Amino acid sequence: MSAHSIALAAREAFAAGWAVSGGPMTGRVRIACVEAVRIAVEQADDPQILEATLDLGKLEGMWALLFQRREKLTDQYTAAVTTAWRKLIRPRLFRDGLHHLRAQLGLVEAAPDPAAIRAAALAAARGILVSLATTSGWAALRQTIRDALAAGRAEGIVNAVAIAAERVGRIGLDWDIAFDHAYQQLARLDELWSEADTWLARLLDRATTDLGRLLAEQAANGGSYEDMLDAASTLLDTADVNAVAFVVDWALTTGADQGALTLYTSEGVQAVDWITAGDGRVCPTCEDNETGSPWQINSVPQAPAHPLCRCVLAADMNLTRFAGWFTT
Numbered sequence: 001m002s003a004h005s006i007a008l009a010a011r012e013a014f015a016a017g018w019a020v021s022g023g024p025m026t027g028r029v030r031i032a033c034v035e036a037v038r039i040a041v042e043q044a045d046d047p048q049i050l051e052a053t054l055d056l057g058k059l060e061g062m063w064a065l066l067f068q069r070r071e072k073l074t075d076q077y078t079a080a081v082t083t084a085w086r087k088l089i090r091p092r093l094f095r096d097g098l099h100h101l102r103a104q105l106g107l108v109e110a111a112p113d114p115a116a117i118r119a120a121a122l123a124a125a126r127g128i129l130v131s132l133a134t135t136s137g138w139a140a141l142r143q144t145i146r147d148a149l150a151a152g153r154a155e156g157i158v159n160a161v162a163i164a165a166e167r168v169g170r171i172g173l174d175w176d177i178a179f180d181h182a183y184q185q186l187a188r189l190d191e192l193w194s195e196a197d198t199w200l201a202r203l204l205d206r207a208t209t210d211l212g213r214l215l216a217e218q219a220a221n222g223g224s225y226e227d228m229l230d231a232a233s234t235l236l237d238t239a240d241v242n243a244v245a246f247v248v249d250w251a252l253t254t255g256a257d258q259g260a261l262t263l264y265t266s267e268g269v270q271a272v273d274w275i276t277a278g279d280g281r282v283c284p285t286c287e288d289n290e291t292g293s294p295w296q297i298n299s300v301p302q303a304p305a306h307p308l309c310r311c312v313l314a315a316d317m318n319l320t321r322f323a324g325w326f327t328t
Protein backbone atom coordinates (compact mmCIF):
# COMPACT_ATOMS: atom_id res chain seq x y z
CA MET A 1 0.00 0.00 0.00
CA SER A 2 1.17 3.54 -0.64
CA ALA A 3 1.68 5.92 2.26
CA HIS A 4 -1.35 7.79 1.03
CA SER A 5 -3.68 4.80 1.12
CA ILE A 6 -2.32 3.75 4.53
CA ALA A 7 -3.07 7.23 5.81
CA LEU A 8 -6.61 7.02 4.44
CA ALA A 9 -7.20 3.60 5.98
CA ALA A 10 -5.77 4.76 9.32
CA ARG A 11 -7.99 7.84 9.35
CA GLU A 12 -11.00 5.62 8.68
CA ALA A 13 -9.99 3.19 11.43
CA PHE A 14 -9.53 6.01 13.93
CA ALA A 15 -12.90 7.50 12.98
CA ALA A 16 -14.60 4.11 13.34
CA GLY A 17 -13.12 3.70 16.83
CA TRP A 18 -14.10 7.21 17.80
CA ALA A 19 -17.68 6.57 16.55
CA VAL A 20 -17.97 3.45 18.74
CA SER A 21 -17.07 5.53 21.82
CA GLY A 22 -20.05 7.84 21.35
CA GLY A 23 -17.76 10.75 22.25
CA PRO A 24 -17.88 14.26 20.75
CA MET A 25 -15.50 15.55 18.06
CA THR A 26 -13.17 17.94 19.85
CA GLY A 27 -9.91 19.67 19.08
CA ARG A 28 -8.10 17.12 21.19
CA VAL A 29 -9.64 14.24 19.21
CA ARG A 30 -8.58 15.88 15.92
CA ILE A 31 -5.02 16.29 17.13
CA ALA A 32 -4.96 12.68 18.34
CA CYS A 33 -6.23 11.52 14.93
CA VAL A 34 -3.45 13.31 13.08
CA GLU A 35 -0.93 11.76 15.43
CA ALA A 36 -2.45 8.27 15.08
CA VAL A 37 -2.34 8.52 11.28
CA ARG A 38 1.28 9.63 11.42
CA ILE A 39 2.19 6.61 13.56
CA ALA A 40 0.24 4.25 11.26
CA VAL A 41 2.15 5.47 8.21
CA GLU A 42 5.42 5.13 10.10
CA GLN A 43 4.62 1.60 11.25
CA ALA A 44 2.85 0.46 8.08
CA ASP A 45 4.67 -2.91 8.23
CA ASP A 46 2.94 -3.86 11.47
CA PRO A 47 -0.04 -6.08 10.48
CA GLN A 48 -1.92 -4.95 13.60
CA ILE A 49 -1.47 -1.24 13.02
CA LEU A 50 -5.01 -0.48 11.81
CA GLU A 51 -6.50 -2.32 14.77
CA ALA A 52 -4.27 -0.31 17.08
CA THR A 53 -5.39 2.89 15.33
CA LEU A 54 -9.03 1.93 15.81
CA ASP A 55 -8.34 1.37 19.51
CA LEU A 56 -6.77 4.80 19.74
CA GLY A 57 -9.93 6.29 18.24
CA LYS A 58 -12.02 4.53 20.89
CA LEU A 59 -9.72 5.72 23.66
CA GLU A 60 -9.71 9.35 22.55
CA GLY A 61 -13.48 9.29 22.07
CA MET A 62 -13.97 7.95 25.60
CA TRP A 63 -11.82 10.72 27.11
CA ALA A 64 -13.58 13.37 25.02
CA LEU A 65 -16.94 12.13 26.27
CA LEU A 66 -15.72 12.01 29.86
CA PHE A 67 -14.49 15.61 29.81
CA GLN A 68 -17.53 16.84 27.94
CA ARG A 69 -19.84 15.29 30.54
CA ARG A 70 -17.85 16.77 33.41
CA GLU A 71 -17.96 20.20 31.82
CA LYS A 72 -21.72 19.94 31.32
CA LEU A 73 -22.21 18.85 34.91
CA THR A 74 -20.08 21.74 36.15
CA ASP A 75 -22.07 24.23 34.06
CA GLN A 76 -25.36 22.75 35.25
CA TYR A 77 -24.47 22.92 38.95
CA THR A 78 -22.74 26.27 38.69
CA ALA A 79 -26.03 27.63 37.32
CA ALA A 80 -28.08 25.88 40.02
CA VAL A 81 -25.86 27.08 42.88
CA THR A 82 -25.75 30.58 41.39
CA THR A 83 -29.55 30.70 41.35
CA ALA A 84 -29.75 29.53 44.98
CA TRP A 85 -27.00 31.98 45.97
CA ARG A 86 -28.62 34.97 44.29
CA LYS A 87 -31.83 34.40 46.25
CA LEU A 88 -29.82 35.21 49.37
CA ILE A 89 -28.33 38.44 48.11
CA ARG A 90 -30.56 41.39 49.02
CA PRO A 91 -29.60 45.08 49.26
CA ARG A 92 -30.75 45.20 52.88
CA LEU A 93 -28.11 42.63 53.75
CA PHE A 94 -25.45 45.13 52.80
CA ARG A 95 -27.05 48.15 54.47
CA ASP A 96 -25.86 47.77 58.07
CA GLY A 97 -22.44 46.49 57.10
CA LEU A 98 -21.82 49.33 54.66
CA HIS A 99 -23.04 52.03 57.05
CA HIS A 100 -20.86 50.62 59.77
CA LEU A 101 -17.84 50.47 57.47
CA ARG A 102 -18.34 54.04 56.31
CA ALA A 103 -18.73 55.32 59.85
CA GLN A 104 -15.62 53.42 60.90
CA LEU A 105 -13.48 54.80 58.10
CA GLY A 106 -14.88 58.31 58.48
CA LEU A 107 -15.20 58.57 54.73
CA VAL A 108 -16.18 62.23 54.82
CA GLU A 109 -12.95 63.08 56.65
CA ALA A 110 -9.37 62.48 55.50
CA ALA A 111 -8.86 58.93 54.24
CA PRO A 112 -7.13 56.55 56.69
CA ASP A 113 -4.16 54.42 55.63
CA PRO A 114 -4.65 51.62 53.03
CA ALA A 115 -3.95 48.75 55.42
CA ALA A 116 -6.60 50.03 57.82
CA ILE A 117 -9.06 50.40 54.93
CA ARG A 118 -8.41 46.84 53.78
CA ALA A 119 -8.80 45.40 57.27
CA ALA A 120 -12.03 47.30 57.92
CA ALA A 121 -13.43 46.40 54.49
CA LEU A 122 -12.63 42.71 54.98
CA ALA A 123 -14.28 42.74 58.42
CA ALA A 124 -17.35 44.43 56.94
CA ALA A 125 -17.49 41.86 54.12
CA ARG A 126 -17.21 39.03 56.63
CA GLY A 127 -20.01 40.46 58.74
CA ILE A 128 -22.26 40.90 55.72
CA LEU A 129 -21.71 37.41 54.28
CA VAL A 130 -21.83 35.55 57.58
CA SER A 131 -25.37 36.85 57.95
CA LEU A 132 -26.36 34.88 54.81
CA ALA A 133 -26.46 31.72 56.92
CA THR A 134 -29.44 33.09 58.83
CA THR A 135 -31.51 33.89 55.72
CA SER A 136 -34.38 31.72 54.54
CA GLY A 137 -32.72 30.59 51.31
CA TRP A 138 -29.68 29.13 53.07
CA ALA A 139 -31.12 25.60 53.35
CA ALA A 140 -31.84 25.56 49.61
CA LEU A 141 -28.28 26.66 48.83
CA ARG A 142 -26.94 23.92 51.11
CA GLN A 143 -29.16 21.34 49.41
CA THR A 144 -27.96 22.42 45.95
CA ILE A 145 -24.33 22.10 46.97
CA ARG A 146 -25.02 18.69 48.47
CA ASP A 147 -26.64 17.63 45.17
CA ALA A 148 -23.63 18.95 43.24
CA LEU A 149 -21.32 16.82 45.41
CA ALA A 150 -23.53 13.76 44.85
CA ALA A 151 -23.52 14.40 41.10
CA GLY A 152 -19.73 14.76 41.13
CA ARG A 153 -19.36 11.48 42.99
CA ALA A 154 -21.78 9.68 40.69
CA GLU A 155 -19.94 10.97 37.63
CA GLY A 156 -16.61 9.90 39.14
CA ILE A 157 -17.98 6.38 39.60
CA VAL A 158 -19.30 6.26 36.02
CA ASN A 159 -16.00 7.60 34.70
CA ALA A 160 -14.07 4.91 36.58
CA VAL A 161 -16.26 2.21 35.04
CA ALA A 162 -15.91 3.79 31.58
CA ILE A 163 -12.12 3.84 31.89
CA ALA A 164 -11.97 0.24 33.14
CA ALA A 165 -14.28 -0.85 30.31
CA GLU A 166 -12.17 0.96 27.73
CA ARG A 167 -9.05 -0.76 29.04
CA VAL A 168 -10.47 -4.21 28.31
CA GLY A 169 -12.19 -3.20 25.07
CA ARG A 170 -15.68 -3.58 26.50
CA ILE A 171 -18.16 -1.38 24.64
CA GLY A 172 -21.78 -0.40 25.19
CA LEU A 173 -21.66 1.53 28.48
CA ASP A 174 -24.79 3.64 28.83
CA TRP A 175 -23.31 6.61 30.69
CA ASP A 176 -26.70 8.13 31.55
CA ILE A 177 -28.22 4.96 32.99
CA ALA A 178 -25.01 4.42 34.92
CA PHE A 179 -25.07 8.01 36.26
CA ASP A 180 -28.71 7.80 37.39
CA HIS A 181 -28.06 4.53 39.13
CA ALA A 182 -24.91 5.74 40.85
CA TYR A 183 -26.61 9.00 41.86
CA GLN A 184 -29.57 7.17 43.43
CA GLN A 185 -27.20 5.01 45.44
CA LEU A 186 -25.81 8.17 47.05
CA ALA A 187 -29.20 9.46 48.20
CA ARG A 188 -28.64 8.42 51.79
CA LEU A 189 -24.97 9.17 52.06
CA ASP A 190 -24.95 11.36 55.20
CA GLU A 191 -21.35 12.47 54.84
CA LEU A 192 -22.37 14.57 51.84
CA TRP A 193 -24.05 17.00 54.24
CA SER A 194 -20.94 17.68 56.26
CA GLU A 195 -19.00 18.01 53.03
CA ALA A 196 -21.59 20.45 51.75
CA ASP A 197 -20.95 22.58 54.85
CA THR A 198 -17.23 22.54 54.18
CA TRP A 199 -17.78 23.74 50.60
CA LEU A 200 -20.28 26.36 51.78
CA ALA A 201 -17.64 27.69 54.16
CA ARG A 202 -15.16 27.84 51.26
CA LEU A 203 -17.73 29.66 49.15
CA LEU A 204 -18.33 32.24 51.90
CA ASP A 205 -14.56 32.66 52.39
CA ARG A 206 -13.98 33.27 48.73
CA ALA A 207 -16.91 35.67 48.42
CA THR A 208 -15.72 37.48 51.57
CA THR A 209 -12.25 37.98 50.09
CA ASP A 210 -13.75 39.27 46.83
CA LEU A 211 -16.19 41.61 48.58
CA GLY A 212 -13.57 42.84 51.03
CA ARG A 213 -11.22 43.74 48.19
CA LEU A 214 -14.00 45.50 46.32
CA LEU A 215 -15.13 47.53 49.34
CA ALA A 216 -11.54 48.51 50.09
CA GLU A 217 -11.14 49.78 46.52
CA GLN A 218 -14.37 51.72 46.78
CA ALA A 219 -13.38 53.21 50.12
CA ALA A 220 -9.92 54.16 48.88
CA ASN A 221 -11.46 55.90 45.88
CA GLY A 222 -13.99 57.76 47.98
CA GLY A 223 -16.99 55.85 46.61
CA SER A 224 -20.40 56.84 47.96
CA TYR A 225 -22.70 54.51 49.85
CA GLU A 226 -24.66 53.97 46.62
CA ASP A 227 -21.46 53.20 44.72
CA MET A 228 -20.54 50.58 47.28
CA LEU A 229 -23.99 49.04 47.24
CA ASP A 230 -24.00 48.92 43.43
CA ALA A 231 -20.56 47.41 43.25
CA ALA A 232 -21.38 44.78 45.89
CA SER A 233 -24.56 43.80 44.05
CA THR A 234 -22.70 43.62 40.75
CA LEU A 235 -20.11 41.36 42.35
CA LEU A 236 -22.46 38.97 44.14
CA ASP A 237 -25.82 39.17 42.40
CA THR A 238 -25.09 38.44 38.74
CA ALA A 239 -25.40 35.44 36.46
CA ASP A 240 -21.67 34.92 36.83
CA VAL A 241 -20.55 34.99 40.46
CA ASN A 242 -16.84 34.18 40.40
CA ALA A 243 -16.75 32.68 43.87
CA VAL A 244 -19.60 30.30 43.01
CA ALA A 245 -18.08 29.14 39.71
CA PHE A 246 -14.68 28.61 41.33
CA VAL A 247 -15.99 26.64 44.30
CA VAL A 248 -18.53 24.52 42.38
CA ASP A 249 -15.89 23.49 39.84
CA TRP A 250 -13.48 22.49 42.61
CA ALA A 251 -16.19 20.71 44.64
CA LEU A 252 -17.44 18.68 41.66
CA THR A 253 -13.95 17.57 40.70
CA THR A 254 -13.22 16.63 44.31
CA GLY A 255 -16.48 14.68 44.41
CA ALA A 256 -15.60 12.87 41.18
CA ASP A 257 -12.14 11.91 42.43
CA GLN A 258 -13.58 10.74 45.75
CA GLY A 259 -16.26 8.74 43.93
CA ALA A 260 -13.66 6.96 41.82
CA LEU A 261 -11.30 6.32 44.71
CA THR A 262 -14.06 4.98 46.98
CA LEU A 263 -15.16 2.67 44.17
CA TYR A 264 -11.62 1.43 43.52
CA THR A 265 -11.19 0.72 47.22
CA SER A 266 -14.45 -1.18 47.51
CA GLU A 267 -13.64 -3.18 44.37
CA GLY A 268 -10.27 -4.22 45.73
CA VAL A 269 -8.21 -2.25 43.20
CA GLN A 270 -4.51 -2.15 44.13
CA ALA A 271 -2.88 0.15 41.57
CA VAL A 272 -4.14 3.52 40.35
CA ASP A 273 -2.88 5.67 37.48
CA TRP A 274 -2.89 9.45 37.64
CA ILE A 275 -3.89 10.75 34.21
CA THR A 276 -3.52 14.40 33.27
CA ALA A 277 -6.03 16.01 30.94
CA GLY A 278 -3.29 17.27 28.65
CA ASP A 279 -5.24 20.47 28.11
CA GLY A 280 -2.44 22.96 28.63
CA ARG A 281 -3.49 23.64 32.23
CA VAL A 282 -1.44 20.80 33.70
CA CYS A 283 0.79 21.93 36.55
CA PRO A 284 4.20 20.40 37.47
CA THR A 285 2.65 18.57 40.45
CA CYS A 286 0.16 16.85 38.16
CA GLU A 287 2.89 15.96 35.65
CA ASP A 288 4.91 14.40 38.46
CA ASN A 289 1.87 12.48 39.70
CA GLU A 290 1.33 11.10 36.21
CA THR A 291 4.98 10.16 35.82
CA GLY A 292 4.89 8.44 39.22
CA SER A 293 2.03 6.15 38.11
CA PRO A 294 0.95 3.53 38.89
CA TRP A 295 0.39 4.38 42.57
CA GLN A 296 -0.57 1.96 45.30
CA ILE A 297 -4.16 2.81 46.13
CA ASN A 298 -3.32 3.90 49.67
CA SER A 299 -0.49 6.19 48.60
CA VAL A 300 -1.98 7.90 45.56
CA PRO A 301 -1.59 11.70 45.93
CA GLN A 302 -4.56 13.84 46.90
CA ALA A 303 -6.78 14.49 43.85
CA PRO A 304 -7.58 17.08 42.62
CA ALA A 305 -4.09 18.45 43.13
CA HIS A 306 -5.41 22.02 42.97
CA PRO A 307 -8.55 23.96 41.99
CA LEU A 308 -9.30 23.60 38.25
CA CYS A 309 -7.27 20.37 38.16
CA ARG A 310 -8.65 18.12 35.41
CA CYS A 311 -6.67 15.01 36.24
CA VAL A 312 -8.44 11.66 36.54
CA LEU A 313 -7.61 8.55 38.58
CA ALA A 314 -7.75 5.46 36.38
CA ALA A 315 -7.48 1.74 37.14
CA ASP A 316 -8.22 -1.75 35.91
CA MET A 317 -11.33 -3.08 37.61
CA ASN A 318 -13.60 -6.10 37.55
CA LEU A 319 -16.79 -4.99 35.76
CA THR A 320 -19.06 -7.91 36.71
CA ARG A 321 -21.02 -5.85 39.22
CA PHE A 322 -21.78 -3.19 36.57
CA ALA A 323 -23.19 -5.45 33.85
CA GLY A 324 -26.54 -3.62 34.10
CA TRP A 325 -24.91 -0.40 32.90
CA PHE A 326 -23.96 -1.93 29.55
CA THR A 327 -26.34 -2.27 26.64
CA THR A 328 -24.26 -4.94 24.91
Ligand SMILES: [Zn+2]
Nearest residue numbers: 286309310311
Ligand atom coordinates in the same frame (compact mmCIF):
# COMPACT_ATOMS: atom_id res chain seq x y z
ZN1 LIG B 1 -4.20 18.03 37.71
